[in-house]
Amino acid sequence: MGCDDGAGSSASLDWNVSATEQAGPKASDAVKLTQKIAAAIPVSSQQATIAQVDGTLTLSVAPSADASRLSDGKLRGGIAVSLQPKLDDGLPGVRRWFERYPYNCLEQQTSRALGLMDAAQWQGMLTRMPSYRSRRPRELLPAV
Numbered sequence: 067m068g069c070d071d072g073a074g075s076s077a078s079l080d081w082n083v084s085a086t087e088q089a090g091p092k093a094s095d096a097v098k099l100t101q102k103i104a105a106a107i108p109v110s111s112q113q114a115t116i117a118q119v120d121g122t123l124t125l126s127v128a129p130s131a132d133a134s135r136l137s138d139g140k141l142r143g144g145i146a147v148s149l150q151p152k153l154d155d156g157l158p159g160v161r162r163w164f165e166r167y168p169y170n171c172l173e174q175q176t177s178r179a180l181g182l183m184d185a186a187q188w189q190g191m192l193t194r195m196p197s198y199r200s201r202r203p204r205e206l207l208p209a210v
């Protein structure tokens with residue numbers, strides 16, 4: 067058996083279970099299972115900062131009061147820092163967020179297509195958009 071090492075990895079637990087009948091013809095059975103072990107509390111970003119660095123940048127950091135701990139008492143988590151020369155090279159964290167974006171209504175699908183700058187997804191939205199129009203005749207709709 068293993069467990070989360072705090073770096074987001076997971077392990078597994080192998081179960082070997084067998085049973086034998088105590089009376090009668092001594093029937094038996096066995097099963098082997100592998101159970102994935104993962105952190106009960108997923109890793110998440112608690113704060114992100116975008117800043118122009120021209121020289122020195124100082125930021126105060128501290129764990130949250132309710133930060134989870136590993137079995138040895140050490141705090142779980144850490145700090146990730148990345149620098150790039152200009153924002154138009156993309157923001158990988160924002161891209162990952164949109165790639166995992168779980169919502170599917172029209173507005174959110176549109177936001178996802180635009181946020182990822184995904185031309186195929188955008189074309190798909192344009193193709194589906196007419197199906198979202200009101201089916202009532204125009205004269206019944208209020209004037210704008």
